[in-house]
Amino acid sequence: MRLRFTKMHGAGNDFVVIDATREPFSLTREQMRRLGDRRFGVGCDQILVIEPGSDAGADFRYRIFNNTGDEVEHCGNGARCFVRFVVDAALTDKREIRVDTMNRRLLLKLQDDGRVTVDMGAPVFEHAALPFDASGLKPRLVNGFELWPLDELQGAEVAVLSMGNPHAVQRVDDVETAPVLTQGPLIERHARFAKRVNAGFMQVLARDRIALRVYERDAGETLACGTGACAAVVAGIRAGWLDGAVEVQTRGGLLKIEWAGGQSPVLMTGPATKVFDGEIAL
Numbered sequence: 001m002r003l004r005f006t007k008m009h010g011a012g013n014d015f016v017v018i019d020a021t022r023e024p025f026s027l028t029r030e031q032m033r034r035l036g037d038r039r040f041g042v043g044c045d046q047i048l049v050i051e052p053g054s055d056a057g058a059d060f061r062y063r064i065f066n067n068t069g070d071e072v073e074h075c076g077n078g079a080r081c082f083v084r085f086v087v088d089a090a091l092t093d094k095r096e097i098r099v100d101t102m103n104r105r106l107l108l109k110l111q112d113d114g115r116v117t118v119d120m121g122a123p124v125f126e127h128a129a130l131p132f133d134a135s136g137l138k139p140r141l142v143n144g145f146e147l148w149p150l151d152e153l154q155g156a157e158v159a160v161l162s163m164g165n166p167h168a169v170q171r172v173d174d175v176e177t178a179p180v181l182t183q184g185p186l187i188e189r190h191a192r193f194a195k196r197v198n199a200g201f202m203q204v205l206a207r208d209r210i211a212l213r214v215y216e217r218d219a220g221e222t223l224a225c226g227t228g229a230c231a232a233v234v235a236g237i238r239a240g241w242l243d244g245a246v247e248v249q250t251r252g253g254l255l256k257i258e259w260a261g262g263q264s265p266v267l268m269t270g271p272a273t274k275v276f277d278g279e280i281a282l
């Protein structure tokens, strides 16, 4: 089969975007792996699939697959690229779009400067959301917020939360020398996380600025992770290190994250860029 696609990125987190609004999406896991392979295919961190809205109120449905072909719940940078894509392809004339993901409804706004703001929904802290609490370990309370030790990983102490997808975020002194590539894969597959986890390493630069690297579930270290940026800022606010509006410096660009606490939604603003259109035989 021949597949038409669009290559996009959001702060360097790169995607193959597939328009499945007219024809049902039918790629096999093997085809998605080939598509995501940087040497034998197009190459990307995630594959984004855009489908028609499934019920009243949602303009579209948006599905996310890691480059391994595993379907996941959420992708923040991808959500921004989704908006850019549907507007540029004239699939909608709206600038405020409601979209359903696997477990959330998102509200996305295309700004006049071309950036996109995503209402990412509220963070979830209950351990039921992440299978972490059966370990017998005790968390350290910082400002009333739980930081959990990871037993085999000396010194690593993570905030565990979900932005729809699971995150374990730790504070480090220097993000450039943080053990992202050595400890990241160990955290990703740590026994405490039955569904595995995205591992974030955040350096607090000021109360309104952090530097962040994320070792993503399946994809490895990416140049930016939108849900990871939200999780890091929420953890930093809960721990008392950060204020409610924070610039997140990733290796691929800048994201702005805002959170008023509690059940209020996390807002993420950042770029969404088309790279090229293409067609591939799969």
Ligand SMILES: N[C@@H](CCC[C@H](N)C(=O)O)C(=O)O
Pocket: 013, 045, 046, 066, 072, 073, 074, 075, 076, 077, 078, 165, 166, 198, 216, 217, 218, 219, 222, 224, 225, 226, 227, 228
């Ligand atoms: N790059 C993403 C997150 C993609 C999914 C993640 N790897 C997972 O498995 O949960 C983002 O921008 O949020």
